[in-house]
Amino acid sequence: MDRVSPLSTPADVHALLTPEGQTLLDTVRDHDPAQEIALATRLRRDHPAGLVSAALAQARLRQRAVAKFGAGDAARMYFTPNGVEQATRTSVAAHRAQSLRALGVGSVADLCCGIGGDAIALARAGIRVLAVDRDPGTCAVARANAAALGLDGLIEVREADVTEVDTAAYDAVFVDPARRSAKRGRIFDPEAYSPPLSWAVATALAAPRAALKIAPGIPHEAIPPEAEAEWISDGGDVKEAVLWFGTQPGRRRATLLPGPRELVGRGLADPGVRPVGRYLYEPDGAVIRAHLVAEVAEQVGGGLIDETIAYVTADAARATPYAAAYEITGHLPFSVKKLKALLREREVGVLTVKKRGSAVEPEELRRKVMPKPYGKRALTVFLTRVAGAPTMLLGQPLPRTEGA
DSSP states (O other): OOHHHHHOSSHHEEEHHHHHHHHHHHTTTOOOOHHHHHHHHTTTTTHHHHHHHHHHHHHHHHHHHHHHHHHHHHHTTTHHHEEEESSHHHHHOOOOOOHHHTTTTEEEEEEEEEEESHHHHHHHHTEEEEEEESHHHHHHHHHHHHHHHTTTTTTTEEOOOGGOOOOOOSSEEEOOOOETTOOOOOOTOOSBBBBHHHHHHHHTTTSSEEEEEEEEOOOGGGTTOOEEEEEEEEEEEEEEEEESSOTTTEEEEEEEEEEEEEEEEEOOOOOOOOOOOOOOEEEEEHHHHTTHHHHHHHHHHEEEESSOOOEESSOOOOTTTTTEEEEEEEEEEOOOOHHHHHHHHEEEEEEEEEESSSSSOOHHHHHHHHHHSSSSEEEEEEEEEEEEEEEEEEEEEEOOTOOO
């Protein structure tokens, strides 16, 4: 089966939007991938081969897109491989759109709009959107998505170089620079983004309000002083960082979805190191990226287990939505032999291995210490450092309490 890149030109998009294209999309919607070759052979007897391939490729992409867009939207939208890969998860895009709406924004210039995922979230928040991208095929997909979801009255898609677009008529700009390239893969240098971060920042400073989507691993020293920085996680996974302009310069915050729950930095000094107590707190990744571990330590009355490790320990169990809590039931130097014996002794059948500050790979360790279940009990092992020494902490997760 040929695996051509679907929807690379406006003509490709328009072909799927024809009655014949729509019929094919309906036919292949829930097809069995194992029967795809036979299905394609049958369909090509009555339909152009290229259109059949495009419909099948679109069905595969729609299945992949469910994780980001939900089954309802994914079944109606159109995608490119890069579009699925780089699009913002709907929950995150909706949070950002509601944040702009709360700032009184009624119109946004969405620069580097891609397949239109962020434009859709903005329009659903009641915001008028100019969605700009320089690729003709991508623009055609964005238009098709706006129409498919009934939002074309609020979304204008324009094919243009974003650096040449006048955004003066809009309340805010949103920029999502490309952070991947076909040759180099993921791009870590903000000045190698397309367009570069410096251009995006200059554009943001010229607008009344702005939001720039950036990689969550951006060094804090690269954040301009005029920006407020927000790190966002969804379901415990860090998804993105956003630089906000026209809000509160210098502020740092972590937002946890669903919720949202927001932890705002207060400039606290780093918490001190203390002996491992009865409880261990694992801060959410957005909290760590935002450098707000001190705020969590203050909430639970704890300190760090090591000055270089973002695990907080305390003697009391205190509810916080910004960290997962564990009761520590064992503390010993790292040793595969000792851990294997302990698992057998405790009759462990479900082993969760977490690491922070350790070079040991969890899956490799799991294979070595527990080739088969020893019983039905569950145990969590933290591979980390305590006072600079390789250490294993053994524990059990505490149940989340209401409000946490």
